Amino acid sequence: MTSLVHPQLSGLGRNPSAPRDVLVRLATHQAGRAGISRRERLEDAVVDALLTHGDRNTAERLHGDRISPEMCRRIAEHPDPAIRNAFSDFVRDAVDRRVQIGIDHLEEAYGRPRTMLAGAPSPSLRAAVARAWHDRPLAVQAELLADPDPQVRAAAAERRIPGVPPEWRERCLADPAVRTHVARYVPLTPEQFAELMGHDEEELRQAVAGNPHLSAEMVAHLLGIDDPHVRVAVARSRHVDAETRERLYALVEAERAAGSIEAEVALNWNPAEPDWLREDPLDERMTYLDCPCTTLRRVLASCHDLPEEAWRRLDNDPELAVRRVAARRPDAPPEVLERLVRAHGDVLHVRPLLVDHPNFPRAALRTFVDEPSPHVRHLALQDPELPLPRLQQLAAAAEPFLRCGVACHPAVTDALLERLLGDPDRQVVDAAAANAALRPTRMYRILTTAGL
Numbered sequence: 001m002t003s004l005v006h007p008q009l010s011g012l013g014r015n016p017s018a019p020r021d022v023l024v025r026l027a028t029h030q031a032g033r034a035g036i037s038r039r040e041r042l043e044d045a046v047v048d049a050l051l052t053h054g055d056r057n058t059a060e061r062l063h064g065d066r067i068s069p070e071m072c073r074r075i076a077e078h079p080d081p082a083i084r085n086a087f088s089d090f091v092r093d094a095v096d097r098r099v100q101i102g103i104d105h106l107e108e109a110y111g112r113p114r115t116m117l118a119g120a121p122s123p124s125l126r127a128a129v130a131r132a133w134h135d136r137p138l139a140v141q142a143e144l145l146a147d148p149d150p151q152v153r154a155a156a157a158e159r160r161i162p163g164v165p166p167e168w169r170e171r172c173l174a175d176p177a178v179r180t181h182v183a184r185y186v187p188l189t190p191e192q193f194a195e196l197m198g199h200d201e202e203e204l205r206q207a208v209a210g211n212p213h214l215s216a217e218m219v220a221h222l223l224g225i226d227d228p229h230v231r232v233a234v235a236r237s238r239h240v241d242a243e244t245r246e247r248l249y250a251l252v253e254a255e256r257a258a259g260s261i262e263a264e265v266a267l268n269w270n271p272a273e274p275d276w277l278r279e280d281p282l283d284e285r286m287t288y289l290d291c292p293c294t295t296l297r298r299v300l301a302s303c304h305d306l307p308e309e310a311w312r313r314l315d316n317d318p319e320l321a322v323r324r325v326a327a328r329r330p331d332a333p334p335e336v337l338e339r340l341v342r343a344h345g346d347v348l349h350v351r352p353l354l355v356d357h358p359n360f361p362r363a364a365l366r367t368f369v370d371e372p373s374p375h376v377r378h379l380a381l382q383d384p385e386l387p388l389p390r391l392q393q394l395a396a397a398a399e400p401f402l403r404c405g406v407a408c409h410p411a412v413t414d415a416l417l418e419r420l421l422g423d424p425d426r427q428v429v430d431a432a433a434a435n436a437a438l439r440p441t442r443m444y445r446i447l448t449t450a451g452l
Contacts, residue, residue, distance in 0.1 A: 006031035007426040008446050011433025014038045015443070022443050024049045025452045032452070035434070037061045047071045051083065059086035064108060095128045098151075103132040115140070123149035130155035138165055150177035157181040180207045187213040193221075202227065209233035210272045228252045228266035235293055236274045242291070249292045274299055286310060294319045301326040320344055327354055334361045342368065345375040355382050366390055374399045381405040391416060400425035407431035414439065421446075 006029065012018055013026050013035020020043055026032025027049035036046065037058065047067050050058050051074070059082075062075060078084040091109035094101045103114055106128060110117060117129045118140050130136075130144050130152060144156035145168055157164060157178035164172050164186055172182045173192055183196055184207045196208050208214075209222050209230040216239040222230055223244070228251075234240060235248040255263035277285060277299045288300050289310060300306075301314045301322050314326040315336050324347065326332070327340050337360045346353045354360060365383040368376050369390045377394065378401065380386060386409065395406040395416055400423075406412060407420045408431050420432035421442075432438070433446065 006450065007430040008421060008433045009450055009452075010035035011430035012438075012443055012446055015434045015436060015438060017436040017438065017440075018443060019440060020045055022440070022447065025447050028053045028452055029450065033058050035430075040066065042067055042071075044068055044071055051075070051078070056082040056086040056089075059083045060090045061087075063087040064104075095122075095124050098124070098127070100131060101128060103129065106132060118143065123147070123152050126152045127155040131158065134159065134161065136162055138162060141165070142168065145172060145178070150175075153177045154181065160185045180204050183207040184210055185212070188218070190215075190217070193218050197221065206230055206233070210270075212272075212274075212276065214239070223248075228255055228260065228263040229270070232266045232270055233272065236272070236295060238274070238276045238280075242287075246292050270295075278303055282306070289313055294322060297322045298325050302328075304329050315340075324354070328357070330358075332357060332359055334359050337361070338364050341379065342371060342376060345373060346379055353382070355379055369393055374402055378402055378405050381409055384410050386411055388413060388416075395420065400428055403428045404431045407435060409435075410437065412437055414442075418442070 009026060009029055009031035012022065013032045015035075016039075018026075023032075023036055023043075023046045026036060027046060033050060033054050036042070036050065042050075042062070044067075047062060048071075050062065059075065062071065067075075075084060088109040091101060091105055095106075106117055106125075107114055110120075110125070112120075114129060114133050114136075117125060118133070118136070120126055120129075126144065126147060126149070133140075136144075141156060141162045142165065145153055145164065147153050147156070153175060154177045157172060158181050164182055169182070169186050170192070172178050173186075173188075173196065179196070180201070180203055183204060188196070188208075188211065193208065193214075196204060205222075205225060205227065206229040209225075209227075210233045214222075214237065219234055219237045219239040222234050223240075225231070231248045231252050235245045235252075240248070252263050252266060256267060274296055277288065277296060282305065285300055285303060286306075288296050291297055291300075297314070297317060297319065298321055300310075301317070302325050306314075311326060311329070314322060317323050317326070323340055324344075327337055337354055337357055341354050341360075342364075346355055355362070355365065362383065365380050366386055368380040371377050374397065377397070380390060380394065388411070391406050391409060391412060394402050397403060403420060403423055403425065404427050406416065407423075407428050412420075412432075412435060414437075417432050417435060417438055420428055423429050423432070
């Protein structure tokens, strides 16, 4: 993490161009160690310095492929148990607290293969394996579903993959520890559906309502349930007509307008996708262009075989989420992409970005610097050859995240980096110190100033 006290040192610690001797000197300072801990690979001399000057928090990150086999052996033989067991203690604590952790880390910390960990004496560890080992064989899955501990069975049934074998469905649907999970995704017989709906459990009803395998008769049974989550799930079903779908959405929208948080969550935080729409014939899919359900229009926009008229309407859909999905089609016109991004920016956590689309007019990026929205201006930094006057313009922005973007830019100059190293925002300083363009002479000055 960035050091709030010494951001130049923490940033320098993760600078990919930092020479070995710079990292060794940084290892003597807590902020430098914080930055170094974010590097992917560490040379032996740097690991040696970290072990000499760090503590168990530093040692937690010294494991696996990040360090050499020789350093792994040295840590395993370290006289201080806090250092020797730092990583394994961290993983074991995560397991006890039910924090998600990767299967590779579990194997490394416990020193046993995943096949053995699945049968470990500790229920918490078996549950951790069930959450982390996603592609486990069905034989292992059967053992976990039959586990005597309910937390293990629940962890095993959370995901659709590897799921529940047909011969296990009846047993799992009768198990209070797992039936809500399983009811979300396994095909249900009429008898199983009736049994589940006979339980007076709100979460269970909501899980059943989102099951993609429900028959028309099952969906009809759900129509009268006064629950916004159930109503939204039913409205997304292939078994309701347009009039019913519109009525259900109107009811939930009215609840949201009245201040219902549950209605807000049901409308905007339901991860279930109506994937069935992608499988329908084109003429049937086209009937959803005017559907009141944004999710259905968004799924429709993810199909790439629509006619030009459909794309014209989806590119002008009232919902931004629909327009963004439509813009990801392979033949999206350059003007559609530019107009959308210029007006609304991009979604930085969804990759690839729209500005990385093959049809996006990359030459237009530098003109974004003049847009009123700072989030749109930030996208100009996606141009790796952004001219210096444009970089200077963004570096003078009031918004720290824009200055931070300049500090990370590959075309930043020495003078601009020097200015950003003295920025009042510590995140900006950290980013400037981490820029690979920072010259070694400046790195050494940072160390000298810090007394390292």
